[in-house]
Amino acid sequence: MTALGTLYGVGAGPGASDLLTLRAVNVLKSVDVLALPRSSDYGASVAWEIIAPALGELAELPPSQTRLRLTFPMSKDPARVRPHVESAVNAIGAHLVEGRSVAFVTEGDPSVFSTFGYVRQEAQKRWPELRVEVVPGVTSITAVASIGGVPLADGHERVAIVPATYGVDDLVDLLRRFDTVVLMKLGAEMPIILAALEQTGLTDRAFFVHKATMAEQRFEPDVRKVRDEHGGCFSMLIVKRRDRSGVLLGNEP
Incomplete structure (x- = not known):
């Protein structure tokens, strides 16, 4: 009986x-199969666009490794998402059971709001003996902080990471309790977010970044200018209070 191949979750970074x-x-260069997620059957895989330049001529030549395009719709409805996860595991599993190694390539890091988590869980349910290796990637969280020129945390500061599209009803409380608040997956929540910033007096402590590190990167230090925008999955907003910075070195007089 052929031994199962290894499943890798590979972080492609922010862009x-x-x-x-x-x-x-x-x-990515050594595995037998690349599993490349995309948001629709006819859309491009952003993960592939990120990794292709790093693969050099291997990306241009007829592929010696299999490339699976796997569709995962941008939806919060489990009834829509689950069939696509199961279909992806079917496609990946067909290679794993033949002893082939598979790298599931994900934007950012495989452990941060990634579809890989669902794929891994389902695959290990079917094949408990499956070997899984996660290759961490640079997250958009740290990339956006670097673009804004702020540390995510300093001294005794605390950080909250919030997917805005899943609800920001408690945002005022979070802004008061945490020193840094990272808002991901902004969706249509910008008016609510800005209202919370105004209520807490933190509007001037926030900045907005779209498509961090990509060619289309946009940095907006005045978040009032993005009030009417629909923030997609590549948009992020960071709020940095800076009340307790420098506590380890002591505040200068």
């Missing part, structure tokens, strides 16, 4: 191909 780790590049 710039030169932010791929050396380990990620080595895995």
Whole structure:
């Protein structure tokens, strides 16, 4: 009986191909199968667009490795998402049971709001003996902080990471309790977010970034200007109070 292949979850980083780790590049070049998620059957895979430059001529030549395009709709409805996860595991599993290694490539990091988590859970349910290896990637969270020129946390500061489309009813409380609040997946929540910032007096402590590290990157230090925008999955807003910065070194007089 053929031994199961290894399933890798590989973080492609936030968008710039030169932010791929050396380990990620080595895995991507060595596996038998690349599993490439996309949001629709006819759309491009952003993950592939990120990793292709790092693969060099391997990306241009007729593929010696199999490339699976796997569709995962942008939906919060389990009834819509689950069939696509099961279909993806079927396609990946057909290779794993033949002993082939598969790298599921995900934007950012496989452990942060990634579809890979669902795929891994379902695959290990079917094949409990399956070996899974996660290759961490640079997250959009740290990329956006670097673009804004702020540390996510300093000294005794605390950080909250919030997917806005899943509800921001408690945002005022979060802004008061945490030193840094990272708002991901903004969706249509910008008016509510800005109202919370105004209520807490933190409007001037926030900044907005769209498509961090990509060629289309946009940095907006005045979040009032994005009030009417629909923030997609590549948009993020960070609020930094800076009340307790420098506590380890002591505040200068």
